[in-house]
Amino acid sequence: MSATLPLPSPVAVSAAQPSRSYWAVVWRQLRRDPMALAAGGVLLLIIAAAVFAPWLAPADPYKASMIKRLLPIGSSGFLLGTDELGRDLLTRLMYGGRLSLLMGVVPVLAAFGIGTAIGLFAGYVGGKVNMVIMRVLDVFYAFPSVLLAVAISGALGPGLSNSLIALTLVFVPQVVRVAESVTIQVRQLDYIEAARMSGASAFSIIRVHVLGNVLGPVFVYATGLLSVSMILASGLSFLGLGVKPPEPEWGLMLNTLRSAIYSNPWVAALPGLLIFVTSIAFNLLADSVRSAMDIRR
Amino acid sequence: MNTPSQASPAPERGGRPQPLLVVRDLKKHFPVRDSGFGGPRKFVHAVDGVNFSVPKGKTLGIVGESGCGKSTTARLVARLMPADAGSLIFDGEGVAEFRGLHLKEFRRKLQMVFQDSFASLNPRLTIAETVAYGPRVHGTPAAKAMQQARELLDRVGLDAANFANRYPHELSGGQRQRVNIARALAYDPQLVILDEAVAALDKSVQAQVLNLLQELKAERGLTYLFISHDLHVVHYLSDYVMVMYLGQVIETGPVERIYGHTAHPYTRALLSAVPSMDPARRTEASPLAGDPPNPINPPSGCRFRDRCPRAHAVCADRAPELAAIHGAPEHFAACHLNDTASGHPDAGQEFSA
Numbered sequence: 001m002s003a004t005l006p007l008p009s010p011v012a013v014s015a016a017q018p019s020r021s022y023w024a025v026v027w028r029q030l031r032r033d034p035m036a037l038a039a040g041g042v043l044l045l046i047i048a049a050a051v052f053a054p055w056l057a058p059a060d061p062y063k064a065s066m067i068k069r070l071l072p073i074g075s076s077g078f079l080l081g082t083d084e085l086g087r088d089l090l091t092r093l094m095y096g097g098r099l100s101l102l103m104g105v106v107p108v109l110a111a112f113g114i115g116t117a118i119g120l121f122a123g124y125v126g127g128k129v130n131m132v133i134m135r136v137l138d139v140f141y142a143f144p145s146v147l148l149a150v151a152i153s154g155a156l157g158p159g160l161s162n163s164l165i166a167l168t169l170v171f172v173p174q175v176v177r178v179a180e181s182v183t184i185q186v187r188q189l190d191y192i193e194a195a196r197m198s199g200a201s202a203f204s205i206i207r208v209h210v211l212g213n214v215l216g217p218v219f220v221y222a223t224g225l226l227s228v229s230m231i232l233a234s235g236l237s238f239l240g241l242g243v244k245p246p247e248p249e250w251g252l253m254l255n256t257l258r259s260a261i262y263s264n265p266w267v268a269a270l271p272g273l274l275i276f277v278t279s280i281a282f283n284l285l286a287d288s289v290r291s292a293m294d295i296r297r
Numbered sequence: 298m299n300t301p302s303q304a305s306p307a308p309e310r311g312g313r314p315q316p317l318l319v320v321r322d323l324k325k326h327f328p329v330r331d332s333g334f335g336g337p338r339k340f341v342h343a344v345d346g347v348n349f350s351v352p353k354g355k356t357l358g359i360v361g362e363s364g365c366g367k368s369t370t371a372r373l374v375a376r377l378m379p380a381d382a383g384s385l386i387f388d389g390e391g392v393a394e395f396r397g398l399h400l401k402e403f404r405r406k407l408q409m410v411f412q413d414s415f416a417s418l419n420p421r422l423t424i425a426e427t428v429a430y431g432p433r434v435h436g437t438p439a440a441k442a443m444q445q446a447r448e449l450l451d452r453v454g455l456d457a458a459n460f461a462n463r464y465p466h467e468l469s470g471g472q473r474q475r476v477n478i479a480r481a482l483a484y485d486p487q488l489v490i491l492d493e494a495v496a497a498l499d500k501s502v503q504a505q506v507l508n509l510l511q512e513l514k515a516e517r518g519l520t521y522l523f524i525s526h527d528l529h530v531v532h533y534l535s536d537y538v539m540v541m542y543l544g545q546v547i548e549t550g551p552v553e554r555i556y557g558h559t560a561h562p563y564t565r566a567l568l569s570a571v572p573s574m575d576p577a578r579r580t581e582a583s584p585l586a587g588d589p590p591n592p593i594n595p596p597s598g599c600r601f602r603d604r605c606p607r608a609h610a611v612c613a614d615r616a617p618e619l620a621a622i623h624g625a626p627e628h629f630a631a632c633h634l635n636d637t638a639s640g641h642p643d644a645g646q647e648f649s650a
Contacts, residue, residue, distance in 0.1 A: 022421060022464070189416045189417075190411040190413055191417050191427075193377055193409070193411070193417075194411065194477075195419075196377060197375060197377070197407075197408060197409050197431075198430060198431035198435075198483075199400070199402075199404040199405060199434055200430070200431075200434040204434060208419075208422075208430065209419050209422075212419070212421035212422075213419070213420065213421055
C-alpha cells in the first residue's frame with residue numbers, strides 16, 4: 001500500500017518560518033507522546049474528582065452508619081462500598097484526594113523554589129561558601145527520606161502544616177543538589193564568560209543566563225518528586241503523624257481500613273490503589289516531560 | 298546628558314603611535330592539589346612573565362602548542378581571571394586596579410570571541426537577544442538595542458529578517474561564530490580577542506569568517522589579539538606574531554620576519570611542522586620529538602632545552618632573555634644562539650629558516 005508517511009516537509013524548516021519558543025516545542029512534543037497523554041488524562045481525572053468533590057460526591061464524607069459497615073464494592077447506594085464506620089468510600093476517596101494531592105504538590109513546589117534559589121547561589125558563588133552550604137545539606141541528605149520525614153514531623157508534632165514543612169525539608173537538599181550541579185556546569189560555559197565580558201552584574205547574569213538553563217533540569221527532577229511526596233505524605237498519615245481522623249486522606253484511610261483486610265480486602269485496598277495509580281501517573285508524566293525537554297542537547 | 302565616553306567609537310588617547318595594549322610581566326600560577334599533607338604546594342606555571350604590546354589597528358597573532366598559556370594570557374588580558382602579577386596598560390591607562398564601574402567601562406572597549414561557538418551562546422536566547430544583551434546592560438533601551446542587533450547581524454552576513462529570532466541550535470557552526478562576532482562588536486570595542494575563533498570551523502567557512510574579520514577590522518579600525526595554533530591562519534591575519542612556549546614568550550616580531558627569518562629553534566620547528574602545499578618539499582621526519590615538559594617543574598635555564606636540537610650546557614645554566622635581533626627592528630627572540638656573548642659555541646652563526 002502506498003501509505004503517505006507524514007514526513008516533515010522541507011518547507012517547514014525553511015528560513016521564512018518564525019522560530020517557536022522553547023516551551024512551545026516542549027508542549028508540542030508532549031502532545032505527541034501517548035504515554036504523556038494517558039498519564040496526564042488519568043491525573044486530570046483524579047484532580048478533577050478531588051477538586052469538585054463537594055459537587056460530585058454522592059454522599060457526606062463524615063456521615064457514619066453502624067449498620068452499613070464494610071459493605072462490598074457494588075452495594076446499592078454505595079458504588080465502592082463503605083469503610084469501617086459505614087461511610088461511603090467513593091465519597092471519602094474523592095475528598096481524600098484533596099489532601100493527598102495537596103501534600104504531594106505543595107512540598108515539592110516549595111522545595112523547588114527554595115532549593116533552586118539556594119542551589120543557584122551556592123553553584124554560582126562557588127568556593128568555600130558553596131562547600132559550607134553543600135556539606136550542611138549533606139547531613140540531611142545522608143538520612144533516608146522516609147526516616148527524615150518521620151523524624152521531622154515527629155519532632156514538630158502531628159498535623160497537616162507540620163507534615164508539609166517536614167516534607168519540604170526532606171526535598172530541599174535534594175533539589176539544591178541538582179540545582180547546584182547544573183549551575184556549576186552552566187557557569188563554566190563560554191556564554192557566561194561572554195556575559196561577564198559585557199560588564200553585566202552577577203545578578204543580571206544569573207537571571208538571564210543561568211536561571212533559564214538551570215530551571216529545566218531542576219523542574220524535571222521536581223516532577224519526579226511528586227509521587228515520592230504523595231507516598232511519603234500517605235506514610236506520615238498512616239503512622240498518625242499527618243492528618244488526623246476523621247479527615248479523609250488516602251494514607252490515613254489505608255491505615256484505618258487495615259483491620260478490614262481479611263473481611264473485605266477489595267475495599268481495604270482501594271486507597272492504596274489510588275495512591276499507586278496517582279504516583280505512577282506522576283512518574284510517567286515526569287518521564288515524558290524529561291524526554292520532551294531533551295530536544296536541545 | 299551625553300557623556301563623551303558613551304560616544305562611539307571610543308575616544309583614542311595618545312594618538313596612533315601609542316600601543317593600544319601593553320602587557321608587562323604578566324604571571325598566573327595555578328595551585329595544584331598536593332599529593333600529601335605537609336608537602337610543598339606546587340604550581341602550574343601557566344603564564345610566567347609575559348611581555349608584549351599591540352599597536353593600534355594591528356593584529357597580534359599568538360601561537361604555540363596546547364598548554365603553552367595562550368588562552369590563559371587572553372583571559373588575563375580580558376580580566377576574566379585575576380593575574381598573580383604584572384600590569385596591563387590599555388590605551389594609556391592602567392587596568393589591573395580596575396573595579397566596579399571602571400571595569401565595566403573597560404570591558405566595553407575589549408571584547409572576546411571564543412572557540413566553541415555553541416557553548417558561547419545561551420541556548421535559551423534568540424540570537425538577536427544575545428547580541429542585544431551587552432548594550433542593554435550598558436543602558437541602551439531595549440528597542441534600540443534590538444534594532445542595533447539586527448543591523449549588526451546583517452553586517453556579519455546573517456539576514457536579520459530570517460535569523461534574528463532563531464535559537465543557536467538552529468544555526469550552523471559558521472553562522473554561530475558570526476553571531477559571536479556580532480555580539481563582540483555590539484558596543485564598538487577597540488580590542489577584540491579572538492581565542493581560537495576559527496579553529497572549530499571547516500576550511501571553507503573558516504576562510505569566509507577570516508575575510509569577514511579582515512573587513513570589519515578595516516571598517517571599524519579594530520585591533521585584534523588573535524590566538525591560534527594554525528600557523529597558516531595566523532600568517533594570513535596577523536601583522537605581528539608572538540610565539541609562546543611553556544608560559545613564556547620566546548619570540549615576537551613582524552609576521553614576515555617570523556615566517557621568513559625566525560631567530561628561535563622552536564619557531565623553526567613549528568614552521569617546519571606545517572604541511573607544505575608542494576609535495577616535493579614534504580618531509581617525513583618529525584621536526585620535534587616528545588611533549589612539552591611538565592609546567593609544574595619547568596626545566597632550568599631555557600625551557601625549550603630538552604627538546605632543542607641545538608641545546609648546549611649554557612642553556613641549562615642561564616635562561617635566555619628576550620632580546621632584540623641585530624638589524625631587525627621589532628624582532629625579539631629568547632635564545633642564546635643570537636647572543637655572541639652567551640657562551641653558546643654556535644652563537645652568532647647565521648640563523649635561517
